[in-house]
Amino acid sequence: MQTPEPLGGARPTSRDVARAAGVSQATVSLVLGDKWRGRVSERTAEVVREAARSLGYRPNLAARNLRLGHTRTALLVVPALTNEFFARVYTGAATVAARHGFGVVLYPSPDGVGPAKDPFASARAALDGVIASSMASDALKAFRGTDLPLVMLDSDPADSGAAAHVNLDIADGMRQVTDHLLALGHRHFVHLASAVTSWTFDVRAAALTEALAGVSVRTVRAPLDVHGAMAATERALAAPGPRPTALVCDDDILAAGACKALRRLGLRVPEDVSVTGFDDLALATAVEPELTTVSLPAERIGERGMAALLAVLSGEPPQPDDLPVTLVPRGSSGPAPAS
Amino acid sequence: MQTPEPLGGARPTSRDVARAAGVSQATVSLVLGDKWRGRVSERTAEVVREAARSLGYRPNLAARNLRLGHTRTALLVVPALTNEFFARVYTGAATVAARHGFGVVLYPSPDGVGPAKDPFASARAALDGVIASSMASDALKAFRGTDLPLVMLDSDPADSGAAAHVNLDIADGMRQVTDHLLALGHRHFVHLASAVTSWTFDVRAAALTEALAGVSVRTVRAPLDVHGAMAATERALAAPGPRPTALVCDDDILAAGACKALRRLGLRVPEDVSVTGFDDLALATAVEPELTTVSLPAERIGERGMAALLAVLSGEPPQPDDLPVTLVPRGSSGPAPAS
DNA sequence: CCTCGCACGTTATACGTAAAACCTCGGCCG
DNA sequence: CGGCCGAGGTTTTACGTATAACGTGCGAGG
Numbered sequence: 001m002q003t004p005e006p007l008g009g010a011r012p013t014s015r016d017v018a019r020a021a022g023v024s025q026a027t028v029s030l031v032l033g034d035k036w037r038g039r040v041s042e043r044t045a046e047v048v049r050e051a052a053r054s055l056g057y058r059p060n061l062a063a064r065n066l067r068l069g070h071t072r073t074a075l076l077v078v079p080a081l082t083n084e085f086f087a088r089v090y091t092g093a094a095t096v097a098a099r100h101g102f103g104v105v106l107y108p109s110p111d112g113v114g115p116a117k118d119p120f121a122s123a124r125a126a127l128d129g130v131i132a133s134s135m136a137s138d139a140l141k142a143f144r145g146t147d148l149p150l151v152m153l154d155s156d157p158a159d160s161g162a163a164a165h166v167n168l169d170i171a172d173g174m175r176q177v178t179d180h181l182l183a184l185g186h187r188h189f190v191h192l193a194s195a196v197t198s199w200t201f202d203v204r205a206a207a208l209t210e211a212l213a214g215v216s217v218r219t220v221r222a223p224l225d226v227h228g229a230m231a232a233t234e235r236a237l238a239a240p241g242p243r244p245t246a247l248v249c250d251d252d253i254l255a256a257g258a259c260k261a262l263r264r265l266g267l268r269v270p271e272d273v274s275v276t277g278f279d280d281l282a283l284a285t286a287v288e289p290e291l292t293t294v295s296l297p298a299e300r301i302g303e304r305g306m307a308a309l310l311a312v313l314s315g316e317p318p319q320p321d322d323l324p325v326t327l328v329p330r331g332s333s334g335p336a337p338a339s
Numbered sequence: 340m341q342t343p344e345p346l347g348g349a350r351p352t353s354r355d356v357a358r359a360a361g362v363s364q365a366t367v368s369l370v371l372g373d374k375w376r377g378r379v380s381e382r383t384a385e386v387v388r389e390a391a392r393s394l395g396y397r398p399n400l401a402a403r404n405l406r407l408g409h410t411r412t413a414l415l416v417v418p419a420l421t422n423e424f425f426a427r428v429y430t431g432a433a434t435v436a437a438r439h440g441f442g443v444v445l446y447p448s449p450d451g452v453g454p455a456k457d458p459f460a461s462a463r464a465a466l467d468g469v470i471a472s473s474m475a476s477d478a479l480k481a482f483r484g485t486d487l488p489l490v491m492l493d494s495d496p497a498d499s500g501a502a503a504h505v506n507l508d509i510a511d512g513m514r515q516v517t518d519h520l521l522a523l524g525h526r527h528f529v530h531l532a533s534a535v536t537s538w539t540f541d542v543r544a545a546a547l548t549e550a551l552a553g554v555s556v557r558t559v560r561a562p563l564d565v566h567g568a569m570a571a572t573e574r575a576l577a578a579p580g581p582r583p584t585a586l587v588c589d590d591d592i593l594a595a596g597a598c599k600a601l602r603r604l605g606l607r608v609p610e611d612v613s614v615t616g617f618d619d620l621a622l623a624t625a626v627e628p629e630l631t632t633v634s635l636p637a638e639r640i641g642e643r644g645m646a647a648l649l650a651v652l653s654g655e656p657p658q659p660d661d662l663p664v665t666l667v668p669r670g671s672s673g674p675a676p677a678s
Numbered sequence: 679c680c681t682c683g684c685a686c687g688t689t690a691t692a693c694g695t696a697a698a699a700c701c702t703c704g705g706c707c708g
Numbered sequence: 709c710g711g712c713c714g715a716g717g718t719t720t721t722a723c724g725t726a727t728a729a730c731g732t733g734c735g736a737g738g
Contacts, residue, residue: 011486014696023717023718024717024718025694025695026695026720027717028695029694029695029696029697030696030697030717033695033696035696035697038715039715039716040715040716041715041717044717058485059694059695060405060465060694061459061463061465062401062404062410062465063401063694063695063696063723064695065404065465065695066401066402066405066693066695066722066724067694067695067697068695068696071401071463073464081420081429081430082423082430082621084421084423087420087421087426088421091420091421103444103462103463105442105445105464106429108429120397120400124400124412124441124464125400125412125442125444125463126401146395147350225621226624226625227624253621256625256626259627260625260627282564282592283621283625286592286595287625287626287627288598288602288626352724352725353724353725354724362687362688363688365690365727368725369687369726369727374726374727377684377685377686378686378687379686380686380687398725399723399724399725401723401724401725402693402723402725402726403724403725405692405694405723405724405725406724406726406727407726
């Protein structure tokens with residue numbers, strides 16, 4: 001009937017819709033907000049809906065958020081978006097968010113641990129809460145002392161700044177890895193550890209040394225990329241003493257690099273050296289041999305994190321939540337060589 | 340001086356700051372908005388800033404957005420966040436956005452998450468514009484006919500719905516690949532193509548068939564994962580006729596799968612069969628042999644896309660923008676076998 | 679001495695929405 | 709017949725901010 005498209009200048013407002021439908025703005029708000037049962041006749045409601053449709057009306061979210069006092073959006077803080085794990089966490093969080101009419105905006109922390117000068121300015125959306133995954137505690141200080149509830153994922157549960165915690169049983173994962181390798185007869189280990197420090201890596205290290213008490217284990221650190229892992233692996237094998245037969249890596253990327261380095265040194269995986277990863281990225285089944293690794297429920301921790309935030313926002317006291325992880329034995333690990 | 344933390348109920352508003360500083364709300368807005376030169380004395384400004392700091396004041400973005408009529412945030416629509424390429428596009432876009440006081444919120448299109456019923460509802464932020472990367476044209480119809488400017492990246496430049504286009508010279512990339520392989524003596528090709536269709540893959544196919552006119556080439560389609568690629572590769576090699584010596588893949592993931600499948604068939608890469616990828620993901624150097632592939636300036640296309648959107652928003656007519664891509668020869672391609 | 683302009687603020691208003699409070703009219707019951 | 713009630717709306721207000729429009733002294737110039 002009227003202008004079919006909101007072309008040209010300004011977007012139509014609810015008042016424009018009201019005018020077109022011959023009702024007041026309040027009625028439009030009622031109808032479009034689905035709160036009109038018993039307050040507006042079915043016929044009028046339909047007229048309003050039709051007017052809105054023909055004008056191409058979309059509510060102004062800024063105005064709505066201002067009026068409502070909340071925004072139904074959460075901020076997800078992650079160390080690095082290029083890591084598949086965090087993309088999956090996001091997916092999980094966004095899924096349950098959508099189910100509750102929430103949105104999720106991402107904030108890849110600059111530099112992973114950097115001093116986030118102003119997270120609020122860069123995540124320009126007005127927020128209801130914050131979820132942080134695998135972040136160092138002090139990288140989140142900008143969110144402390146605000147009124148925003150903070151849910152921490154895969155982080156130190158002793159951190160009291162968070163309104164809720166959801167964790168992965170990382171320690172158990174590492175225990176499963178070591179049990180697996182010990183059962184295969186391995187007695188000389190190298191721990192290829194991540195050079196970036198965070199709770200999740202600290203736990204891996206602690207669990208490993210505890211599970212391997214009394215067994216020969218050597219630690220080498222590497223940045224989280226293939227070339228760093230290769231260099232570190234070469235260093236580790238160049239060290240004096242008996243040659244390690246098992247290489248436990250903090251991450252699949254490190255494991256992939258380790259495999260490459262070993263092969264260049266003329267060693268076969270897993271016949272001469274077994275290698276294990278962590279995280280079960282797509283990479284784990286792309287390389288050869290496929291990596292024995294620990295599968296983490298990435299989507300699920302995102303889902304649970306969002307659910308926890310929603311619980312906090314509705315005033316429920318959230319209980320601590322721990323998710324199990326599972327060892328996936330594949331081709332990169334095998335029996336320790338005879339001698 | 341006053342309450343050091345905004346604990347308890349409501350967040351402090353600019354009016355609270357004004358009260359604490361003994362000035363009017365307008366003055367607070369002036370000072371904090373950095374528009375006070377010659378309107379407010381340096382001393383008063385400092386008092387205001389101190390009051391804001393001690394109250395922990397953060398401006399209400401919803402109110403600001405409403406007042407200003409824009410939000411300085413853009414929506415980035417991508418097919419799948421777990422693909423490293425898009426994470427990098429995001430990074431580039433977010434970088435130049437931040438430089439201009441803009442934010443970027445992500446919308447991984449319905450393929451990844453739930454029903455796409457209303458992109459505006461799920462990306463709850465109020466938006467100034469939309470950037471879509473590698474999206475099929477009809478997946479964006481929700482953004483057409485709105486007042487939001489749309490910038491398309493890596494998409495059909497003939498699409499007139501977009502206010503600006505930024506593209507990669509994909510065709511040239513594929514030409515470089517075929518030139519490389521032809522120079523190595525290859526004459527029997529297989530094109531391992533993506534089963535998902537989009538402009539970027541159509542161009543790869545078209546460029547390949549054009550560059551290989553008169554040469555034996557067979558096309559097999561596979562979903563974008565390692566196992567799909569393996570199955571497709573086996574199918575391709577089981578076909579009658581002379582054995583292909585070069586496998587051109589639409590994507591590094593496909594290439595990695597192809598390498599695995601070939602090895603299982605007892606064929607060596609690159610001695611028996613050469614394999615090439617596309618995109619130059621981290622995966623390309625994680626597998627062995629490392630993949631010959633085409634490196635795409637992912638961050639840069641994100642940067643240019645955001646710059647184009649900013650240009651459109653300030654009324655400048657944006658010119659079409661094409662970014663070069665480069666072949667990176669690595670270990671997975673070599674001379675065609677003798678016979 | 680009047681007035682002009684500048685330095686320094688303040689008052690008032692609008693942005694678009696949601697919802698509380700308020701109207702109006704007809705029917706029905708006591 | 710008076711009053712009450714419910715259906716179907718409308719009027720009004722508030723959310724917090726940015727900024728246009730409007731004072732108000734005071735020093736200087738005519």
